[in-house]
Amino acid sequence: MIIANAVCKRYSEGLTALRDVSFAIEDGEMVFITGHSGAGKTTLVRLLAAIERPTSGSIIVNGQNLASLRRGAIPYLRRNFGLIFQDQKLLFDRSVLDNVLLPLAIIGLAPKEAARRARAALDKVGLQAREKAFPIALSGGEQQRLAIARAVVNRPAILLADEPTANLDSDTAADILDIFQAFHQVGVTVILATHDPQWMKHLGPRVLRLEHGRLSGADGDAL
Amino acid sequence: MRQFLHQHATAWRDALRRLGASPLNTILSLIVIGTALALPSAGWVVLDNLRGLTDGASGVQQISIFMVAEAGKKDVAEIESRLRETKAVNWRFVSREEALKRLQASEGMAEIIASLPRNPLPDAFIVEPADTRAETLEAMAKSFSAWPKVAHVQLDSAWVRRFNAFLRIGKLSLTLLASLFAGALVAVTFNTIRLQILAQSAEIEVAKLIGATNTFIRRPFLYFGALQGALGGLFAALLVGSGAYLLAEPLAELISLYGQDFSPHGLSAVGVAALTAVGVTLGWLGAILSVAIHLRRFD
Known part of the structure; x- marks a missing residue:
């Protein structure tokens, strides 16, 4: 359960990225955050993942208020999330398998069990045959799938993706969205930020629409 | 774990x-x-x-007393008796002949000694005080040097x-x-x-x-x-x-x-x-x- 209440985010340069944003996301929901570029989608994603803190208001994830979270508690909060970034943040000096192993090394999983789980995650995104390849050798769609594999290998309860289909052709984007849909169907909360409206009809998720930092006309349950 | x-x-x-x-x-x-x-x-x-x-x-703290070259048996006996009176010291007498013999036994010295016209070494006493504190040794050396016919007193611990x-x-x-x-x-x-x-x-x-x-x-x-x-x-x-x-x-x-x-x-x-x-x-x-x-x- 994620609850945002009257969230504001102002940057020191005087830019207000989010104003008075409130919503609730139930466990297992699939939610799209949409809006034009600059509407505050990325800021909202960063606030949800505790990469930044709100200027005012509260964000509660699994009962913890991110606005007042101790610095030392942030890593443990992040382990609830599978994060997929706009720029993917893959490690280009490591093989596909090693990229997926990183989250498991962080939690200290035994190497054998970790390798088994990493291969299972690669299997889910259709990259099992490329585990020895390096990310540079992958296509854009494959790189995005690798980013998803790394995000889900920890079996997170919440998948949080920022523009996961940007820079992909529509067939590849549809493949990627099918993968998210599959995780949604097995009970994972999926939150996608996207500026691309064509997928919403296709998947029929709940939509939170941001306009100039405000939640506007969304069919979300504004509190 | x-x-x-x-x-x-x-x-x-x-x-x-x-x-x-x-x-x-x-x-x-x-x-x-x-x-x-x-x-x-x-x-x-x-x-x-x-x-x-x-x-x-470093463990050996010695004081060497060298007599003047012309010192005779009487002078040596005088020092001996004075040393006997001094408490808490071990001492021995090294005659000039004995010293020469020892020196001859040393590495490279035999030839030099042989070339000398006469024995240049004086009679000597080697004193080992029981109390080896620096002040005691120095005080002793000072009093020895005031004794008759003593040419030189050397504190052997000095180099150590x-x-x-x-x-x-x-x-x-x-x-x-x-x-x-x-x-x-x-x-x-x-x-x-x-x-x-x-x-x-x-x-x-x-x-x-x-x-x-x-x-x-x-x-x-x-x-x-x-x-x-x-x-x-x-x-x-x-x-x-x-x-x-x-x-x-x-x-x-x-x-x-x-x-x-x-x-x-x-x-x-x-x-x-x-x-x-x-x-x-x-x-x-x-x-x-x-x-x-x-x-x-x-x-």
Whole structure:
């Protein structure tokens, strides 16, 4: 359960990225955050993942208020999330398998069990045959799938993706969205930020629409 | 607990991978660290050997009393009786003939002695006081020199004391040198870790975003610092050891020419272990400082 209440985010340069944003996301929901570029989608994603803190208001994830979270508690909060970034943040000096192993090394999983789980995650995104390849050798769609594999290998309860289909052709984007849909169907909360409206009809998720930092006309349950 | 062990194993693997990833840098760092540790420890080995050289002599505190050359049996008897009255001393008389014989037995002296027209040596007493404190010895030497027909009184411990003072200065300079090099070693590790953090900023950033704690991120760098320090320490031990090995034979030969029995020694196993431990400690320290400063920007 994620609850945002009257969230504001102002940057020191005087830019207000989010104003008075409130919503609730139930466990297992699939939610799209949409809006034009600059509407505050990325800021909202960063606030949800505790990469930044709100200027005012509260964000509660699994009962913890991110606005007042101790610095030392942030890593443990992040382990609830599978994060997929706009720029993917893959490690280009490591093989596909090693990229997926990183989250498991962080939690200290035994190497054998970790390798088994990493291969299972690669299997889910259709990259099992490329585990020895390096990310540079992958296509854009494959790189995005690798980013998803790394995000889900920890079996997170919440998948949080920022523009996961940007820079992909529509067939590849549809493949990627099918993968998210599959995780949604097995009970994972999926939150996608996207500026691309064509997928919403296709998947029929709940939509939170941001306009100039405000939640506007969304069919979300504004509190 | 098992997770903890796996995390540490991962950190060690990372540290080793980073050491192996740039062999040239690793070798250069090891040369710098090894040299920085080798120089003071070589100095220490030299001082330790010198101390061994004086060990035999330093315990004996003697006062030699030399009579004037024309002193007769009566004068000698006078000194003998005075010495008998002096409490708490052992003494023996070395006649001028006996002294000459001893000198002839010494290395290289026989020819010189043979060329002399007459015995130039005086009668002498060697006094070993029970109380060997410096003040007592000096007071005694002073009173002896006032006795009749005494030409010269020599405190034989003086050279040992001078030598020990020299050793003390040596030790002190060595300590200063060692602290300088310790600082250099910390700086080298500091910089190596700084470069590594720069090179791995992508990895550190991603790891933090997906739930790595600061401890997890710091650990491989600390292990790296310690490991590099340990290898540097072993390298230093190798340098000092081979130096001692190469010098041992010519040095023993040189000293035997002076009629001394002396075998120089290098580093003991304890010394090697201590050198490694110093390397580990300083490397760890450099890594801690570097990580504390350079990982801040990822917060």
